[in-house]
Amino acid sequence: MSLNLQTYTEHFTNPLYLESGRILEPYDITYETYGTLNDDKSNVVVVCHALTGSHHAAGVYENETKAGWWDGLIGSKKAIDTDKYFVICSNVIGSCFGSTGPMSMQHPHLEPYRYKFPVVTVKDMVKAQRILFDRLDIHRVHAIVGGSMGGMQALQFAVHYPNFANKIIALATTYATQPWAIAFNKVAQESILNDPDFKQGYYDPDILKEQGLSGMAVGRMAGHISFLSHESMRTKFGRDYKLTDGLYELFGKFQVESYLEYNGYNFTKWFDPLAYLYITKAINIYDLARGFDSLAESLKRINADLHLISFKNDLLFKNFEMQEIADELKKNGNKNYSYIDIDSDYGHDAFLVELEKFDNYVKDALNG
């Protein structure tokens, strides 16, 4: 069966009340769907994206070659089987792929918000999606699945909309962002802010994409370290040199340097720096327990079946963070959760690249 990829943008004129007390109004949400909604609307699977992801989670657009970011997981006969499920993935507010973010026009002006854009939180991102689903007349879903910041969203859905999803599957994520993740984000934020081409937020986005914002490239390089692991770096790069003209250069460039350069500078061609600042802020201030007396109290709200998946060598969201959620659930007497720690050398990137290590778990969790 075909993937039946559809892309839409919904426009909302009602105010979105944000956690900060501020209002976003009006706003757009761009989203993508795969598969077919069944008659009783019982086959919806929501997929949530990570920091620099988008609504384009699966399939390949016409005239493009690169597939969506979880294409290996979503599709006909895949773990999230589009023959069976109707999958929805939306671009989070604050991002830069169609949903309203800092470079969107600030109504009624024809100028971008830039720093006037309000701070958004992961809870706000989830709330906006909940309103989108209302619009689509979907009031309960089969499952919500996400990794990294997508996993944060899945957990926020579980806590704040406890009767909305039957199942929650959260990968490579945490209950509250820990200092090492904040530290990596800090490097990127400072690097962007200090770049004179960033013009204190008053850059021309077209020129910036053309020339590449080196400050964001450097920040992204730091990010890439946190996405890898010592093991994967050793396997992938070792101390190999990048070959130039067939020569082994004694004092030349290492493969790992070349990898960071390529990924760092290339990133600036497709992501917006203000969106990067706003989303990393959202990640930093993410705390499932905010508004509750404790993490335990927040987790008590969860009614869905909860499936937690961590990766052993993840440097960004350490596996013990997921273990801590599982421990709290156990103490709470929750019987409807599972936790597995996947033995992978890939580090944080595993949730995007080593699908064969966990796709069966996702499949079983969805179908079980």
Next chain:
Amino acid sequence: MSLNLQTYTEHFTNPLYLESGRILEPYDITYETYGTLNDDKSNVVVVCHALTGSHHAAGVYENETKAGWWDGLIGSKKAIDTDKYFVICSNVIGSCFGSTGPMSMQHPHLEPYRYKFPVVTVKDMVKAQRILFDRLDIHRVHAIVGGSMGGMQALQFAVHYPNFANKIIALATTYATQPWAIAFNKVAQESILNDPDFKQGYYDPDILKEQGLSGMAVGRMAGHISFLSHESMRTKFGRDYKLTDGLYELFGKFQVESYLEYNGYNFTKWFDPLAYLYITKAINIYDLARGFDSLAESLKRINADLHLISFKNDLLFKNFEMQEIADELKKNGNKNYSYIDIDSDYGHDAFLVELEKFDNYVKDALNG
């Protein structure tokens, strides 16, 4: 007994033949001594400093409050006991605290070398020290001790001057810099190179120290992540906010952000960016096995008693790197080595801050 701190600078007019094939000529080496040289010159302990360290390893200068970087380890009745040993610590060539580096004047011109400074290696740093000791009429020493890049120097001494030291003590270091360490250095290098105030190396050092080179600050922030560990960051910072006017700010600044900012920007006031580029390059290309068929072959050259100390949660030089040296020594049938892995939460910084965890080992290794 007094520490007997003395600071000197020696000037050398003979050329220093570098590993790259280039020549450094003339050059200076600034060094410090503690304790008193005994009559038969049998009580010399050489201490080697890390990336941003200097010859000032112990004691407090007049009118200053901050002690040398290993003051807790070096002194009367301390692990490196200056009542007994005559300690020498020299600033490496390529650095910026008195020894010749990229901002030194390029003789006979009255202009700094800047990029005309040759690439130096850890082996070159060691060679220059060996020549300094010759000048001081010291042809054999009791021990060489160092951590991080200081440990690299200690190991290079052991391999290239096998009859020079009785004992080698190397902490928190490696036999060849691995891709994760190169990756952290890459972030710092790119960040410095991209900063317009760096002026492609043609900056005014006084102005730069005054205003602070933000590109180097950001690079140093990334460095600080690698010096810490997940455990130490959790203990030290958690998700605590920096208090401002006594208010707990919901969306304010995290302690970890404040720590990185302070250390990053402050660093630019006391370290030179070109020196940072040259020394990180030296670290990246450090490989004990260069010039040998294998690491095993290079290690076979060692005659000294070798003591290896790693730290369990070191993110920069992983404990398994030291284990690999120990494994090779064992395979080689070497009987004169010891290896211990210290249980510390401090990460790489442990060799500078958690002295009580290893000072007895250093003491025993020196005296045993």
